[in-house]
Amino acid sequence: xxxxxxKNRDAVVAQRAAYADDERFNFTILPKNVGKRxxxxxxxxQSSGDLILNVDSDTTIAPDVVSKLAHKxxxxxxxxxxxxxxxxxxxxxxxxxxxxxxxxLACNEERAAQARFGAVMCCCGPxxxxxxxxxxxxxxxxxxxxxxxKPSDFGEDRHxxxxxxxxxxxxxxxxxxxxxxVVPDTMGVYLRQQLRWAxxxxxxxxxxxxxxxxxxxxxxLDVIGQNGGLLLLALSVLTGIGQFALTATxxxxxxxxxxxxxxxxxxxxxxxxxxxxxxxxxxxTLVNIFLLIPLKAxxxxxxxxxxxxxx
Numbered sequence: 001x002x003x004x005x006x007k008n009r010d011a012v013v014a015q016r017a018a019y020a021d022d023e024r025f026n027f028t029i030l031p032k033n034v035g036k037r038x039x040x041x042x043x044x045x046q047s048s049g050d051l052i053l054n055v056d057s058d059t060t061i062a063p064d065v066v067s068k069l070a071h072k073x074x075x076x077x078x079x080x081x082x083x084x085x086x087x088x089x090x091x092x093x094x095x096x097x098x099x100x101x102x103x104x105l106a107c108n109e110e111r112a113a114q115a116r117f118g119a120v121m122c123c124c125g126p127x128x129x130x131x132x133x134x135x136x137x138x139x140x141x142x143x144x145x146x147x148x149x150k151p152s153d154f155g156e157d158r159h160x161x162x163x164x165x166x167x168x169x170x171x172x173x174x175x176x177x178x179x180x181x182v183v184p185d186t187m188g189v190y191l192r193q194q195l196r197w198a199x200x201x202x203x204x205x206x207x208x209x210x211x212x213x214x215x216x217x218x219x220x221l222d223v224i225g226q227n228g229g230l231l232l233l234a235l236s237v238l239t240g241i242g243q244f245a246l247t248a249t250x251x252x253x254x255x256x257x258x259x260x261x262x263x264x265x266x267x268x269x270x271x272x273x274x275x276x277x278x279x280x281x282x283x284x285t286l287v288n289i290f291l292l293i294p295l296k297a298x299x300x301x302x303x304x305x306x307x308x309x310x311x
């Protein structure tokens with residue numbers, strides 16, 4: 001248990017004392033707050049297990065998660081594996097319901113497809129298991145990540161996954177290993193999270209480009225699709241806005257095509273998940289067009305900014 005420079009240490013003395021005689025627990029107190037990555041490294045270097053399980057503080061894992069992830073790690077070629085993310089506060093607001101569906105798609109479309117080729121591009125931090133020997137060999141690179149000469153402290157899960165793939169390890173996904181995590185319930189918190197994630201994704205996508213030729217061609221197509229598809233959508237929206245501004249006519253064809261593609265995608269997902277609620281994911285298209293695309297454009301222009309934004 002790593003205390004990352006807490007300012008309220010007096011309040012947790014009783015908790016430490018309660019577990020002080022339990023040999024399963026070891027407490028490390030860092031003199032100042034150094035952030036998740038360095039606190040994580042402090043724990044890893046003092047641990048002794050063959051496998052390292054990373055769980056975020058706002059995440060609850062199912063009782064069988066450890067055994068299911070560990071079973072996948074029996075293959076020595078696997079360096080990291082992740083479970084399926086769900087929103088523990090799904091029922092709170094319309095936004096948390098939307099994010100829960102977004103997580104389902106990210107796990108069971110994107111990660112599941114990448115896992116068929118042994119190359120999940122981001123083993124999510126809330127529930128990811130790493131091979132200790134592989135992680136130790138990468139700690140120096142992991143700890144000293146820089147972007148344009150400045151320390152890059154966020155996006156540790158994606159960066160560590162890319163380092164695993166670069167070292168020749170496989171990264172996998174186990175859909176039956178369920179982890180429930182608290183997701184943003186207000187738009188402001190959600191957009192700050194997405195801005196941090198967007199910067200991390202752009203940075204580590206550049207880092208991943210050299211390793212793509214050594215992976216399956218699908219992974220190259222996947223990276224091109226995720227970035228090129230977003231660019232094409234942005235171009236379509238700008239073209240539609242331009243048509244409306246210059247000709248005072250509604251760009252019905254643009255609206256019809258985007259709407260049709262949204263309907264097809266949501267229908268397919270609703271069928272695969274056997275849940276009609278995924279038809280409501282069509283709302284995410286509006287959030288994507290009017291909020292996330294401008295935000296990602298801003299992220300691309302401010303990649304050097306390493307503020308955590310949520311502290």
